[in-house]
Structures are given as structure tokens and as C-alpha cells.
Amino acid sequence: MPIPSLLQKKVRVPLPAVVWLLGFVVIAVLGGSLVIDLSGESNADHFVLARWSFEGLRVYLWLESGLLIAVTVALGIHVLSIGFAVARGQAARLFGMPSPLHPVFAGPAGYIFVVLGVGLVAMSLSMFVLLNSCRYMRLV
Secondary structure (H helix, E strand, C coil): CCHHHHHHCCCCCCHHHHHHHHHHHHHHHHHHHHHHHHCCCCHHHHHHHHHCCHHHHHHHHHHHHHHHHHHHHHHHHHHHHHHHHHHCCCCCEECCEECCCCHHHHHHHHHHHHHHHHHHHHHHHHHHHHHHCCCCCCCC
16 A cells, blocks of 8 residues: 555544543643743733733633633543443443443443542642632632
């Protein structure tokens, strides 16, 4: 088979697999952006402070962190539901592909996804607590 014919072959990636990957990318980008914004030296901080006050900065940072927490919880709950489906031996759409696992691997693989999903949800809750402990983001 010549090389040009291999390059012309279209690779089809299922949409749910792309959504999974984009979820992790969004978490990484929002987390990095929030770390930069919490330094107080970012361009977004200067823009918000120039047009509003510290209260405006607090609202902006909570909107950004709320979005990060929401994406992390949504991805965690999705991973958790897939983990339970795989652990029960049901045909879960793993990364968008209906792939039943071998019965020997179904239980352990499902519980790995359950632990990953619970970890993502717990991480989002701890992010909320840690962000609330920041000096200029305190809600309570």
C-alpha cells in the first residue's frame, strides 16, 4: 500500500471522545488562567481593576473559578456514571465508543473510573474551599 493512500484515509474520532479530551483541556486552561489571575499581576486583573474595583475583581475571579468547578464536577459525574456502568458489566460508551469489556476486566476497570470520577468531584469541592480561603476572594 503506497504512503499517499494511507494519508488520504480519514480518521474518524467519535464526538464523545473529543468532548472528554476537551473537558480535560478546559480544566487545565482554566486552572492555569486562574493561577495567573490569583497572582494579581495578570492583564485581566489590571483591566478589571481599572474599570471596576476590588469587588469587581472578586466577582470576576469567582465567575472564572465557578466555571472551573462546574466543568470539573460535570466531567467527574460523567466519569463516575461510566465507571458504575462498566463495573456492573453493562455496555458503557467508553470515550464515545460502545466497547464491552471482557468480564474479567470489567469490574476492576469500572472501579478505576469510579475512583477517577470521585477524585474529580472531590477536587472541585476542595478547589472551592481553597479559593474561599484566599484573602481577597473570601465569601464568608
